[in-house]
Amino acid sequence: MLIQWFPGHMTKTKRMIEAHLKAVDVVAELLDARIPASSANPMVDELVQGKPRIVILNKADLADPKETDKWVSYYRRRDIPVVPMSVGNAKNKKKLLALIRETAAPVLAKWQRRGLKARSVRIMILGIPNVGKSSLINFLAGTAAARTANTPGHTRGKQWVRLSEGLDLLDTPGVLWPKFDDQTAALRLAATGAIAGDVFNPDEVVPVLLSSLAETAPQVLKEVYRIEDVHQDPQLLLEAAGRRRGCLLPGGAIDYDRAETVVLRDFRSGRLGRITLDPLPSEDRHENS
Structure with a gap:
């Protein structure tokens, strides 16, 4: 979507x-x-x-x-x-x-x-x-x-x-709607809460968020969710995070909807620490390396 x-x-x-x-x-x-x-x-x-x-x-x-x-x-x-x-x-x-x-x-x-x-x-x-x-x-x-x-x-x-x-x-509404030519940017906007929940599907947003965390803040996944292999499939990262945070259905199966909600809330509230998802434009990174 x-x-x-x-x-x-x-x-x-x-x-x-x-x-x-x-x-x-x-x-x-x-x-x-x-x-x-x-x-x-x-x-x-x-x-x-x-x-x-x-x-x-x-x-x-x-x-x-x-x-x-x-x-x-x-x-x-x-x-x-x-x-x-x-x-x-x-x-x-x-x-x-x-x-x-x-x-x-x-x-x-x-x-x-x-x-x-x-x-x-x-x-x-x-x-x-x-x-x-x-x-x-x-x-x-x-x-x-x-x-x-x-x-x-x-x-x-x-x-x-x-x-x-x-x-x-x-005091005027100086509000510009985001342009969604870049869907990665759109998904990051959704992850931070800049886009209302009825506009996006958490099934798509949370895996992108977890993949971004695996690249930019792998220690967070290890420390907060006790995930050792942060480079595995995002769905497996979600499963591990959900299990760690007690998002379980009767019988022990993962409640994925609840796990997605918890991961988003953990990120937005700062529970995962101070995290930046957007890297500098590629042409500028060498100047800050």
């Missing part, structure tokens, strides 16, 4: 984002640090078109820190400011707010040279569903995103969220 999405959603969202971009100084692309490539939407490059941009690697507390460092270097080599982020981490929050202001500084300086009145930095956050946008905004705002007054001009009638003094977020 191929995981697909309705292209009409993408078209409508693209038009809406393009209209709102005129009101902001900085665009923040929110990615899942466990799957930076899979959670990215290639449309962002087209949409931004020279607008100052940063990348936020969210849920960094669930990702392999060494792999996150590699991804940070990847974006910096492309002159894209980037910051790992974990909601609830005060140091991360401070770094992100500072990066936003630093990225917007040339824009505000241009305003000042024109003799225009100083104002707050305006930001929009773009991301696919379920990468933690709402939680991040509430954390940055320090409340349940209390809205400031309407701002006149291009943004009349739109609502702004005050993130901190001198920093406002345009």
